[in-house]
Amino acid sequence: MTNKLLQQKFNQILDEDLLKEIFESGIYKEFKKDDIIIDINQPLNYIPLLLTGTIKILREDNHGNELLLYFLESGDTCAMSLTCCLKTSKSNIRAVAESDSSLVLIPTSKIHYWFQTNDSWRNFILEAYQIRFNEMLETIDTLAFMKMDERVYKYLIDKVKLSASTDLGIKHNDIAEDLNTSRVVISRILKQLENEKKIKLSRNKIEVLDF
Numbered sequence: 001m002t003n004k005l006l007q008q009k010f011n012q013i014l015d016e017d018l019l020k021e022i023f024e025s026g027i028y029k030e031f032k033k034d035d036i037i038i039d040i041n042q043p044l045n046y047i048p049l050l051l052t053g054t055i056k057i058l059r060e061d062n063h064g065n066e067l068l069l070y071f072l073e074s075g076d077t078c079a080m081s082l083t084c085c086l087k088t089s090k091s092n093i094r095a096v097a098e099s100d101s102s103l104v105l106i107p108t109s110k111i112h113y114w115f116q117t118n119d120s121w122r123n124f125i126l127e128a129y130q131i132r133f134n135e136m137l138e139t140i141d142t143l144a145f146m147k148m149d150e151r152v153y154k155y156l157i158d159k160v161k162l163s164a165s166t167d168l169g170i171k172h173n174d175i176a177e178d179l180n181t182s183r184v185v186i187s188r189i190l191k192q193l194e195n196e197k198k199i200k201l202s203r204n205k206i207e208v209l210d211f
Contacts, residue, residue, distance in 0.1 A: 015120040026104035031097040038095040046105035053101025058094040068178040070135035079132040166208045
């Protein structure tokens, strides 16, 4: 981990003394795209601060079906893993690298101590809780009130915003897994969106046109 990268991503959020402590006590890790960073039922002794890349947070039902909850971008942390750390319980989510990512792991002991002693850390954690809570409410609203074609299109728009590109290198099966539906349904909806001139399909690639 370079101190420069840590400063670049968090110097507007965390104070100078805390950034120095994070640099000294944090554990730097790199993950390739599709690597599992945190798995379900894994004991958690740290929380991640994302430096570069994108991470998707997934929930799994009793049958092994996954549902996308939200994405993390550089400068974010995962509030759900924080909750598990504070309760010293096992993870109830799966965190997967959406792209090549680097992060710093903060030990549980530091999480507790800084929350009591550092205003910038406490504000950062409370804000992270609020943001992730709002994102999960949005996910619930999407499931409850949006039709599947609307969910698919929203998913593609969210991916465009994350990648800063309208060209998405993504397979139909990947979308199906994230949205907990079948590949056949996704393929049908994507063809429908193409007919509506909202996207253009090619092999393992989707170009979002109406954005």
